[in-house]
Amino acid sequence: MKMKRITYKLFLITSLILIAFAGMIYLTLYFFLPTFYEQYKTDQLKTGIVEMIDKSKDLPIQNALPLLDEYAQKNNAIIYLHNNEGIIIYASFLSFIQGNAYSSTTGILDNSEPLRNTNDLPNSFDVNMPIRFQDANLTLVVSATYQPINEATQVLALFLPYISIIVVIIGIGSAYLYSRFITRPLIYINRKAQKMADLDFSEKIEVRSNDEMGELSNSLNDLSLNLQQSMLDLQDANQKLKSDMEKEREVEKKRRDFFAIVAHELKTPLTVMKGHLEGMMYKIGPYKDRDTYLQKNFQTVQDMEQLVREIIGISKLEQHTFKLQLEEINLAELIDTITKNLGFFASQKDIQMIKQIGSHLSVYTDRFLLEKACKNIIHNAIMYSPHGEKVYIEVTQNSKPHHIQIRVINTGVKINEEDIQHIFKPFYRIEKSRNRNTGGSGLGLFIVKQTFEALYITYSMNNTEQGVEFLVTIPLSIK
Known part of the structure; x- marks a missing residue:
């Protein structure tokens, strides 16, 4: 669980980010799409009206009617043409309007009457503009509704639970796959690094990419080699130190033994000399012959002097400053x-x-x-x-x-x-x-x-x- 904690953490963070991002998209569509669509639709209707008026000025009414029909069908709009008295000359639909029959041959209404107010349509685009033809000057009335986008917004709100389920499933699944994909090399490297931390250098990290993960793997491998070599050098140094310490103890023991023997070698002639001198001092037996025993003591002193010189020579060889x-x-x-x-x-x-x-x-x-x-x-x-x-x-x-x-x-x-x-x-x-x-x-x-x-x-x-x-x-x- 400890090694996979980064996987769970990354999974939760990624899931929250994806769900939050999906929610933001949904709210953006819900609140800003109607306004955007209305502005887009208004610009499109206005642009079409300007083009239609510009093309109609060079055509008679009869030839310009297809332009009006095309605009009405393309923009799902209703178009009227009426004169100064308000009499409808043309309507874009083919059905009857308030009992007036439409002439299919001319497209002009028979028994025309004043125009009905088009502003009664809710949430719609309405515009009245003069339009000139070769044979008449009339008024163009265009009416288009924005009702479809309002209905789409309502449908979007009703569809929210289903969208939420889909978004959660896709977000969680994507987050899981993404977290597994991203953290798998990290978990692998962490497992190998843990072995290195436990001083187990039997396995090296396999370099699987040329990115930062690959560089990290190479760095850890180099660290492992350097650490292993340092440990070997340290072991050799410790072994050498132990060996030097053993040699030093051996040298110290030999030195103590040597000086113990020296003390013994010096003690014997000193004891002999002491006996000779006491005998000569008290004139005991043969020691009355002082000249003989003085000569012997002198030879003993010479031997001791030679021994001291030899000991001094040995001591000089053992000094570090020699x-x-x-x-x-x-x-x-x-x-x-x-x-x-x-x-x-x-x-x-x-x-x-x-x-x-x-x-x-x-x-x-x-x-x-x-x-x-x-x-x-x-x-x-x-x-x-x-x-x-x-x-x-x-x-x-x-x-x-x-x-x-x-x-x-x-x-x-x-x-x-x-x-x-x-x-x-x-x-x-x-x-x-x-x-x-x-x-x-x-x-x-x-x-x-x-x-x-x-x-x-x-x-x-x-x-x-x-x-x-x-x-x-x-x-x-x-x-």
């Missing part, structure tokens, strides 16, 4: 610089470093970060390889377009697959005793991970037949 200092770097020169700096550590363990690097290979990235990460990888390869082994460093053009690959392999060693899965976590060490003499702080590879992610570099560590392989894939430039 910006890369990009420049073109020749990889052959970079690797040569790193191996020269690490040559002392390699010579201590009699480890041979073998390089295969193309001199023309260059990348556009942050030199300080890349050098720090590569130095850390090569240093780990040296430190965790047995004496007399080899470290291979190979830099080649990757099969992937616009990328360069660096491979660092240290021989004579293997890493458990379980350790490889956790080796990039902060403070994770394969050597569980966490002795500083057998390993670092456990932040080295975590720093490498953070650095490579900042430089959009992919990396992996795997066991091979030769030993442990660290594979790095560097883009030629950072977009």
Whole structure:
């Protein structure tokens, strides 16, 4: 019922308009038709009289009589001709007038007498005018009644109930058909629009015309497409927001875990230093040898300082304000610089470093970060390889377009697959005793991970037949 309310409203309005219009037409005919007809009839009678008088002046009476007969028949009028004495010379009807016989041969009345007054006829047109013929000057009397239009008006009033029934039936039927025709596309569009309002975009509005309805259909279809696309974009944005929030929570959790581990890493050497200092203060047992324990405490402070520097470096990488200092770097020169700096550590363990690097290979990235990460990888390869082994460093053009690959392999060693899965976590060490003499702080590879992610570099560590392989894939430039 709600959807068809416009149909009923339009039906009622149209019906009232048609009925009112029909009533106005009827009242107009009833009140103004007699006056209009009377004026029209009067003008027609006057015009005919003028023409008849004009034509008769060139004719004798006998030849002019057909003009008078024709006028009388055409206008349903009565015509008389009489002389100055009032004697009727001619009458337009063929019957007797007050007992006087009419001559059919001449059309002139025999035994004529004075004219009877014609103004006795009710609601009629009467006129007396002189008329001239070739053989006489007479007076023309014309009398015409308006009675037929009065009778028509009366008949129209009697016919009103029948006209009203016909008008109501035709008006209501026409209004119903018209309202159905006009509102059908509106109801159809409204039904489809309601589905769109309920976020059901499975059906489109069929465009059935090129008028405003068609334009409205196209506009609603465009609105549906835009709304559907906006909802999809919003869903994607919400999904991305959820994903970002999950990542942020994960990062925050890792940050808390990281600082918890940092606190633990700092607490242990501080506790050791506190014990040493108390022993030296109270000169307990071996702590009387202050020089030895001062040296040990100094080494502990250096280790803690290095740990703090590494933590600060990690913190800088995680800051949103951190910006890369990009420049073109020749990889052959970079690797040569790193191996020269690490040559002392390699010579201590009699480890041979073998390089295969193309001199023309260059990348556009942050030199300080890349050098720090590569130095850390090569240093780990040296430190965790047995004496007399080899470290291979190979830099080649990757099969992937616009990328360069660096491979660092240290021989004579293997890493458990379980350790490889956790080796990039902060403070994770394969050597569980966490002795500083057998390993670092456990932040080295975590720093490498953070650095490579900042430089959009992919990396992996795997066991091979030769030993442990660290594979790095560097883009030629950072977009």
